[in-house]
Amino acid sequence: MCGIVGYVGPRDATPIILSGLKRLEYRGYDSAGLAVLENGHIELRRDAGKLERLATLVEQSPLHGHVGIGHTRWATHGEPSARNAHPHLGGTGEVVLVHNGIVENFLELREELNAEGVEFRSDTDTEVIVQLVDRYLSMEMGLVEASRRALSHIKGAHGVVILSSREPDKIVAARIGNAGGVVVGVGEGEMFVASDMPAILEHTRKMVFLESQQMAVVRRTGVEVQSLAGEQLDYEIHNVAWDPVSAEKGEYRHFMEKEIHEQVRSLTDTIAGRVDFDEGRIRLPQLNLTPELAQRIRKIFITACGTAGHAGMVGKVLIESITRIPVEVDIASEFRYRDPIVDEDMLVLAISQSGETADTLAAMDLARRKGALLWSIVNVIGSQAMRISDGYISMQTGPEIGVASTKAYTAPLVDLYMLAVLLGDMRGTLEAAERRRLVADLRLVPDLVGRCLDREAEVEVVAASMKEVSHCLYLGRGINMPTAYEGALKLKEISYIHAEGYPAGEMKHGPIALIDQDMPVVVIAPRDPWYEKMFSQIEQAKARGGKVIALASEGDQLIAGVSDQVLWVPETPWRLSPVTTVIPLQMLAYHIAALRGLDVDQPRNLAKSVTVE
Numbered sequence: 330m331c332g333i334v335g336y337v338g339p340r341d342a343t344p345i346i347l348s349g350l351k352r353l354e355y356r357g358y359d360s361a362g363l364a365v366l367e368n369g370h371i372e373l374r375r376d377a378g379k380l381e382r383l384a385t386l387v388e389q390s391p392l393h394g395h396v397g398i399g400h401t402r403w404a405t406h407g408e409p410s411a412r413n414a415h416p417h418l419g420g421t422g423e424v425v426l427v428h429n430g431i432v433e434n435f436l437e438l439r440e441e442l443n444a445e446g447v448e449f450r451s452d453t454d455t456e457v458i459v460q461l462v463d464r465y466l467s468m469e470m471g472l473v474e475a476s477r478r479a480l481s482h483i484k485g486a487h488g489v490v491i492l493s494s495r496e497p498d499k500i501v502a503a504r505i506g507n508a509g510g511v512v513v514g515v516g517e518g519e520m521f522v523a524s525d526m527p528a529i530l531e532h533t534r535k536m537v538f539l540e541s542q543q544m545a546v547v548r549r550t551g552v553e554v555q556s557l558a559g560e561q562l563d564y565e566i567h568n569v570a571w572d573p574v575s576a577e578k579g580e581y582r583h584f585m586e587k588e589i590h591e592q593v594r595s596l597t598d599t600i601a602g603r604v605d606f607d608e609g610r611i612r613l614p615q616l617n618l619t620p621e622l623a624q625r626i627r628k629i630f631i632t633a634c635g636t637a638g639h640a641g642m643v644g645k646v647l648i649e650s651i652t653r654i655p656v657e658v659d660i661a662s663e664f665r666y667r668d669p670i671v672d673e674d675m676l677v678l679a680i681s682q683s684g685e686t687a688d689t690l691a692a693m694d695l696a697r698r699k700g701a702l703l704w705s706i707v708n709v710i711g712s713q714a715m716r717i718s719d720g721y722i723s724m725q726t727g728p729e730i731g732v733a734s735t736k737a738y739t740a741p742l743v744d745l746y747m748l749a750v751l752l753g754d755m756r757g758t759l760e761a762a763e764r765r766r767l768v769a770d771l772r773l774v775p776d777l778v779g780r781c782l783d784r785e786a787e788v789e790v791v792a793a794s795m796k797e798v799s800h801c802l803y804l805g806r807g808i809n810m811p812t813a814y815e816g817a818l819k820l821k822e823i824s825y826i827h828a829e830g831y832p833a834g835e836m837k838h839g840p841i842a843l844i845d846q847d848m849p850v851v852v853i854a855p856r857d858p859w860y861e862k863m864f865s866q867i868e869q870a871k872a873r874g875g876k877v878i879a880l881a882s883e884g885d886q887l888i889a890g891v892s893d894q895v896l897w898v899p900e901t902p903w904r905l906s907p908v909t910t911v912i913p914l915q916m917l918a919y920h921i922a923a924l925r926g927l928d929v930d931q932p933r934n935l936a937k938s939v940t941v942e
């Protein structure tokens with residue numbers, strides 16, 4: 330989705346904006362541009378293609394100034410081209426704007442503006458906004474008022490950043506609904522604006538997050554926050570703990586590779602401070618959970634998208650087995666439209682790395698309207714999902730840049746495990762000895778994950794043998810059924826190989842017909858309560874000429890004897906096994922995509938945070 334960066338201060342805005350946009354590349358884009366106020370007028374460079382193209386344009390025709398905005402565009406209305414790339418200029422050339430979101434009523438507004446004699450220079454929905462700001466500037470309004478009036482016309486969810494040569498001391502930023510975040514970075518005598526923190530993290534860790542229906546007037550000396558109705562608002566400056574170096578690739582070829590390897594640390598941090606190993610207890614204070622509340626919960630809905638949804642499926646097995654509370658897992662895009670039966674005695678738990686996924690936020694809004702208790706597990710501090718929740722768990726992973734989620738999958742698995750133990754403890758469904766055992770097992774996690782990573786060379790051998798395949802099946806069962814879904818999703822999203830995750834018990838009801846020598850089958854068969862069922866699955870696939878790559882617990886010679894290749898994982902307590910079983914599958918997908926020479930971190934058509942429906 331689109332990325333936004335803005336700067337106002339004493340330094341040259343161009344390199345700051347270009348480097349900020351570079352840090353947002355992971356979000357996915359197809360064109361890029363920037364606008365700077367130079368000697369009192371707006372200078373613009375933009376084109377289709379990657380940031381290198383924009384950098385070349387800037388090199389050929391430099392632009393310098395102390396105020397500027399930039400954008401990476403993910404096309405929705407109008408093909409990727411120079412004329413459709415942001416920033417967009419108003420007709421008078423005195424105002425320029427970048428935008429994230431979709432103007433749902435743009436056709437109607439375009440007609441209205443056409444009738445006033447406005448000539449459109451792009452095919453985008455965005456241009457109507459800047460033409461509206463221009464309309465109000467021409468009526469002698471100031472930039473803030475003109476922006477406010479313009480925004481009052483548009484429908485949909487938006488992040489908008491505007492600057493004008495008439496008022497060169499400021500940038501106006503606004504957030505309407507859930508089209509991604511707008512964050513203001515507070516520096517020393519300089520200020521930054523961005524859609525996402527990594528863009529400006531190298532300059533400041535002091536952040537102001539805009540809520541929906543809020544505008545920020547950003548000057549080099551500070552920021553004012555107002556409602557869209559014009560009322561001055563108080564705001565909080567958050568000190569973000571993220572380390573700017575964690576948003577760098579370092580010695581790794583790709584962010585995904587780095588993030589896979591960061592999981593020992595991210596899981597150590599996930600557990601740190603939340604587990605009392607002496608008492609055998611879990612502490613998650615940000616959930617605001619009391620024993621009374623824990624007793625009241627009759628049912629839990631977990632709602633999320635993609636990888637986060639797979640974590641939710643594991644969460645269902647964990648929570649039901651430990652607390653005996655019924656759990657339903659619902660893809661957020663389904664939940665939001667199916668009028669689910671939710672009431673005040675139910676808990677809706679959203680999982681989202683970005684905390685800005687449009688479908689997940691809409692599902693949360695619905696849950697709120699139905700009166701449910703609303704919790705979230707999120708990675709991005711200050712994100713909308715975190716802010717609208719009654720309680721939350723923050724993933725301790727640091728920024729995840731690769732589009733394919735890895736460390737932001739394993740962290741919520743451990744969060745859900747801890748949540749289940751805490752709920753079970755507070756509801757009295759967990760015997761003390763069992764609770765102590767479950768808590769003690771958490772200590773094993775970082776080391777077990779490290780042992781999976783140590784086997785990377787073996788995974789590379791399997792990857793080399795699979796790099797030319799066109800299709801692949803992943804089978805799993807019980808708590809590792811979602812591992813099959815997640816392994817298949819990782820493979821398809823970065824290697825473009827058609828991969829299906831399937832509950833192993835369903836094979837005989839149809840998919841078994843697909844198995845032949847050209848269809849490798851990855852069978853997830855660690856020693857967990859579903860082990861024997863999975864073993865017989867391998868035999869069935871072999872009997873039909875399939876090539877079996879088994880994922881098995883170290884030392885399992887029975888599995889090795891019936892499979893073509895084996896991905897080994899260390900013996901892991903079964904409720905934590907999805908944390909280890911997914912690691913070889915992440916590495917497998919990574920190495921296959923890398924061997925195919927693909928753009929691992931920015932796969933085609935995908936965006937890191939999906940802020941449109």
Ligand code: AGP
Pocket residue numbers: 634635636637680681682683684685686689732733734735822935936937938939
């Ligand atoms: C993960 O590899 C995917 N790119 C995608 O499925 C992702 O998990 C999904 O879009 C949800 O994102 P979120 O966690 O930011 O809400």
